[in-house]
Every structure is written in structure tokens, then in C-alpha cells.
Amino acid sequence: MRATTAESSVRKAKADPLGKRLKRYWPLLVMMLPAIILIIVFNYIPMSGVLMAFENYKIKKGIFGSSFVGLENFRTLFASKQFWQVIQNTLFISILKLGIGFFPPIVFALLLKEIKTQWFRKLTQTFSYLPYFISWIIMAGIIKEMFSTNGAFNQIVGLFGVKPQVWLSVKSAFVPILVGTDIWKNFGWNSIIYFAALSAIDPVLYEAASLDGANRFKMATQITLPCLIPTITIQLILSMSGVMNAGFDQIFNLSNSAVASVANIIDTYVYTLGIEQIKYSLSTAVGLFKSVIALILMVSTNWIAKKINGEEFTLW
């Protein structure tokens, strides 16, 4: 949005012939080279590597030497029970995370706005962001400890007479733990975008409402919430595009054999197939499947966002 105004301030150069522009801009083109080379090597070459998904890839023969098998790998995948289980787990976990985790940041932002003491508001904010900056590895360590037999969770539920268990090995408890700890880690951080939207609301609106005798609840529901709706819709739509990501860092480090049937997701499956079992072609096929779905989601959610909110809220 800022880009367009700034761009128009750049004087419109007449469309000079290419030769003249090359002469003028060659230092800039040289400057771009390192990034361009890195993008080609580490983004585009791997993209062409998805050819492996249609081959029986042998590491000695390479991409160009391995035999072409068409859709064979996909047929194998679509026929395997595990593949569908992995897809189902991924969608189940990520939709739960999206559905339940979507509202706490909004509610938190709205309630925190009502706190009048500034230092206390700042303090709460600071604490709420904190877990976001701790890596999932350390988080996994803490979570494992919390939910262990002698951990804090068992101590607390023990007060209510619940028998201690290793909760991370309980199938029915695993996904709730994933969702809960994900919200715990991210709700504060995700609320920032709403704080920014809240601070952009014109105070005149509140003054006018208070002259009209509106109470705080009325102001919150009639002014604040409607002003947040555009941000809320755009966040909701954009988060849909991440539905294929159930949270690799978190799940890979928390899961164990006891809960594998509910914990295996696409990304962990790619690792198991490709790195552990060295089935490169099959693993690439799983990755390609994910990339294609993610691409479709990204393009369509972006299109919807554009339809609803206009140009400036979209990704490109």
C-alpha cells in the first residue's frame, strides 16, 4: 500500500531503449547477482527436482539417469493406508489449531485494551509474547517435563484427584496437548496484529459515542469489533492457506511411538520416508502433493481476500 504512493513519486522515466538502460543500470544488475544465483540454486533447482516424484530415483544415477515411471509413485501412495492417515492427521490437527487458536488473540487484544494502567498493559503484553521466542526444541523439553509422571501438570490435576500419567503417550490426550501448547506459545504474538488495528481506530469515534451515553460494552461491540472485522477476515483467510502445515517442529519433537497413529503428519512422513527409509521418489511425491495443495490454497485464499477487502490486504 505504501509502495504505490512511493513509486509514483519516482519520476517516470521514459521507456529508454534497453541498451541505454543496461548501460545505466549495470551496477544494480551486478548487485542483484548473489541473491539471484542463490534463488536459482536453492529454490529453482530443487523445484525441478520434483521430477523425482515421477521416477524410480537412484542416487547413483541422478535425476537424469533414473528411469521414468510416470504416476507409479502416486499410485503407490494413494493405495497406502498410511498416506491417507497422514493427510487426515495433518488436516485434523491444523484445523483444530486454526479453529480454536484463532479467537484467543482477538479476545486477548480486546480485553487488554480495556486495561487502563499502561505499565500493567505493557507487562502483560511482554509476558504473553515470551513463549513465542523460545524454540520448539526447548518448548518440547519443557512440555515433556510438565506432562511427565512427576511433572507440574500431574501435580495440578492431582489436586483434583486425577491419577498421574505420562500424558504425551496417551493417544486421546496428544492432540489436545498439541493444540493447547500451540495456543500457549503463539496467542500473545498473534495478537500484535490486532493491537495494531486497535490503535488505528480514531479516538473521535469513542468520544462521540460517550457523548451519546454509550457504555464500554456498547463501545466494544459497536465500535471496536466492527473496526476489527477487516483484520479478522484477512487473518482468517490467510491462515487457511497454512492448513497443510500442522506444525512440524512441534510434532516431530513431541511425538513418540505410542501416539504415532495420531501424530504422524505430512512433514514427518516426508522425513520418515525420505531420510530414514531412503525412499527418495516416494517422499518427493508426498512433498509435491503437499506443495500443489498449498499452492492452490494460497492462490485461492489470496483471490478471496482480494474480492473481500480490495487490493491492499493481499499478499501480492
Add this chain to the structure above:
Amino acid sequence: MKKPTNKAGRIFDILNVILMIIIILVTFYPFWNQFILSFAEKKYLYAVTPQWFPKSFDLSAYKSILKYKDIWTGYFNSIVRTVVGTVLGVLINAMIAYPLTKKDLPAKKFITTGIVITMLFSGGTIPLYLLITRDLHLTNSFWSLILPCIASPYYIFILRNFFLSVPYELEEAARVDGAGYFRIFWQLIMPLSRPVLATVALWTAVGHWQAWYDNLLYLQKPSNWGLQMILRELLVQNQSTNIQTAVASTFGSAGAVDERQLKCAVVVVSVLPMMILYPFLQEYMNKGVVLGAVKG
């Protein structure tokens, strides 16, 4: 903003403050719990009821960690990686972002599209893995951690948008004085863009600091591992041989310090620097979220 408060409003305020205090407790207690346990003597370590304050001040876990070499080499490797990765990342992304502010740059549209496509589609884990290990022979190389994650489309567009806001007149004046594009970039654009550079640098640094998966994929020697990977071995994989060696060399026998206490102390040692640094960096971090919402 003064609002008329009635009784219901005051009750709401009180409940709201209580709720916020509960939120602070819930976000902070897990860390606090680790802190307490890292100082806990055996009898408190396995208490049945929740503990809110440390009851003992047993330093044996920390004394052992002083001799736990893995964590210090991990720290060192992570710091080197973060510094090199951040400097190169910011520089190289800025170097492609600045030319993209020129409207009539040759091939501008082509390059921009090329960057956007990388945001939409990726080859996935295995093609990149095979490229790095099989074709580029970067297994066990430091550069396998740095090179693949330097160019970032999001940062490129954030930087470009900021560079666009630098007044064109300044640049033109420098041109008139005979400055070339390299000099304009280095002496005009970069100094004027310090706030956005700081934000991008911090984000890049956080990314490098928290990275571990590339360690798992590309580094076979534990002596090359970063802190997160070392922590993973101990906290996630429960590989405690090395830390018990440290315990043995401090207290004479392995197992002299309880493993639970050791793990908690390791968490404290790894989290504390972040917790001390983070309030100072918070502002820059927050800015990134707002910048990131700007269209690419």
C-alpha cells in the same frame, strides 16, 4: 480517554485485571517451574503437590553444566552461525531489494515474478536435501546451514518497500554529485534504512538461532551442532551420556545429580540469555509484524 465508570464497569475492570494476572501466570509458570526444579534437592524434585517457590538452593546441576562441553560448543556454533547468517542475509537481500525500486530496471518484472514464485511453490525437503548432500557435497559443511536460507522473498519485499520510501530527490542529488549506484546504496540508502534493517536482521537472527532441522539433515558430527541440536539430543532424545560424564567429572560419579534437575538447569541456561535480551528487542520485533503485513 476518560470514560464514565459505573459499578458494572468497575467489577469488569477488576475481573479483567485478575484474568490478565492469570494469563501472565499461565505463560510464565512453565519457565518458572523449570527454574525452581533446577535448584531442587532430591526430596523436592519429586514432590506430589505443585511448588510455587524454590525450597532449596542446590547448585550441583549448574556446577555440572560448567563442565558439559556440548552445550558450550553448541552455544559457540549457534552464535557463529547466527552472526554470519544474519550479516550475509541482510546484505544480500538488501542488494537485490534496492535495484527493484527502479521502475525501468531491465528484467524487473521477470525477476519480481521469479521471487514471488518461490513464495508459492517449493520443491520440498528431499530435492533440496539431495542437492545439498549429493550434488553440492555440503554435508558437514557450515555453508549448508547458511546458503540455502539467505535469500528470503518476504524480507526482499519488506526491504524494497522501505527503500521506496527514501525520497527520490536525495538520490538524485547524490547522482548529480557524481555518486554511482554502489555508493548511493551503501552511503545513502542503507544508513537511512536502519530501522527496517534492524527488524529484518533480528528476524533473520531469530531464525538462525532456533534452527535445528538443517543440523539434523546435514551435520553428522556433534562437534558442529548448534545449541538447539544439542538440546534436542538431551531433552527430546534423552541422550544423557555426555552430561553424565560432566557430572562424573564434577562429583566423582555419574548419576550423582538427578537427570531431571540437570535437564531443567540446561533449559534455564539456554533460555535465560533470550529472556534477558528479549525485552530490549521487543520493539523491533513487533515492527516486523506490521511491516510484514505490507504488500509485497
